[in-house]
Amino acid sequence: MTIQWFPGHMAKTRKLIQENLKGIDVVVEILDARIPLSSRNPLIDDLVKGKDRLVVLNKADLADDKKTREWIEYFDSQEDTKAVQINALKDSKNIKKIIKDNIEILTKEKREKKLKKGIKSFAVRIMIVGIPNAGKSTFINSLIGKQSARVGNKPGVTRGKQWVKLDNEIEIMDTPGILWPKFEDPEAGLKLALTGAIKDEVFHFEPSSTALIEYLKNNYPEQLKERYKLSDEELNMEAPDVAQRIGEKRGCLLKGGAVDLGKTASIIITEFRKGFLGRVTLESPGEEKNLEQN
Ligand SMILES: Nc1nc2c(ncn2[C@@H]2O[C@H](COP(=O)(O)OP(=O)(O)OP(=O)(O)O)[C@@H](O)[C@H]2O)c(=O)[nH]1
Numbered sequence: 001m002t003i004q005w006f007p008g009h010m011a012k013t014r015k016l017i018q019e020n021l022k023g024i025d026v027v028v029e030i031l032d033a034r035i036p037l038s039s040r041n042p043l044i045d046d047l048v049k050g051k052d053r054l055v056v057l058n059k060a061d062l063a064d065d066k067k068t069r070e071w072i073e074y075f076d077s078q079e080d081t082k083a084v085q086i087n088a089l090k091d092s093k094n095i096k097k098i099i100k101d102n103i104e105i106l107t108k109e110k111r112e113k114k115l116k117k118g119i120k121s122f123a124v125r126i127m128i129v130g131i132p133n134a135g136k137s138t139f140i141n142s143l144i145g146k147q148s149a150r151v152g153n154k155p156g157v158t159r160g161k162q163w164v165k166l167d168n169e170i171e172i173m174d175t176p177g178i179l180w181p182k183f184e185d186p187e188a189g190l191k192l193a194l195t196g197a198i199k200d201e202v203f204h205f206e207p208s209s210t211a212l213i214e215y216l217k218n219n220y221p222e223q224l225k226e227r228y229k230l231s232d233e234e235l236n237m238e239a240p241d242v243a244q245r246i247g248e249k250r251g252c253l254l255k256g257g258a259v260d261l262g263k264t265a266s267i268i269i270t271e272f273r274k275g276f277l278g279r280v281t282l283e284s285p286g287e288e289k290n291l292e293q294n
């Protein structure tokens with residue numbers, strides 16, 4: 001995915017989402033559970049104003065479970081919003097039930113109103129939105145599975161849009177809304193880079209990995225120690241020195257014997273993304289600043 005979010009592109013995407021939202025009952029927002037705030041589009045509240053919202057904390061398998069529960073509480077306390085956690089890669093059997101149950105709760109009032117008017121059955125229409133790499137496609141595939149039926153264009157919605165009928169109660173817009181990430185805030189940019197939401201070519205591995213080490217030293221020291229077999233003394237060194245030790249241990253050496261810090265940084269970030277450093281969440285509700293940029 002190589003989206004460049006120029007202002008013109010943002011305006012176009014914004015317009016497209018707003019047009020598509022007309023027939024939508026519930027907006028399903030896919031976030032990365034490791035960075036629920038930084039993986040949110042900065043204008044999302046404005047874009048989906050007045051709609052019911054289901055916040056899906058995806059990649060929960062990579063995130064800190066305790067923090068994920070705190071985030072769910074945080075989002076649940078917001079108006080017309082419910083939050084759930086999932087692993088879109090593995091939860092395919094449960095996803096449909098999780099999503100259906102929560103959509104039922106969110107749309108209770110709306111359905112009761114329709115019932116009063118004599119409309120007994122109607123399908124709730126949902127749209128999936130999220131920044132690149134959040135897991136939108138994986139989520140849609142898991143949710144739809146094999147039983148889905150494409151129902152073609154329907155009047156009243158943007159031309160060319162396809163609806164997938166999950167069952168008699170839910171229809172999903174088959175193309176997710178890709179939102180631009182919060183990259184103007186350097187700390188959010190750093191978190192997006194570490195989790196793989198920003199292309200590797202556009203950020204610097206070394207300072208990013210140093211910031212990650214610093215954060216892990218402060219928040220998940222045992223996991224860092226365990227992964228790189230660090231002694232207590234090594235763990236207590238300054239982050240750049242810890243990186244140096246990791247490079248030595250991994251044999252990341254340049255000709256002449258000095259540690260290849262670029263390669264070491266790349267190893268640390270890659271292993272973090274794969275979950276080899278254990279389950280880590282990079283931000284907590286109520287604490288906007290967690291990672292220091294070096
Ligand atoms: N560990 C883990 N990886 C996931 C999960 N969901 C998705 N992924 C991985 O995250 C990456 C991005 O997933 P996609 O479904 O392609 O994300 P997307 O939002 O459709 O991305 P774009 O199409 O680029 O906007 C893929 O490598 C997935 O395998 C999850 O719950 N856990």
Ligand SMILES: [Mg+2]
Nearest residue numbers: 135136137138
């Ligand atoms: Mg996709």
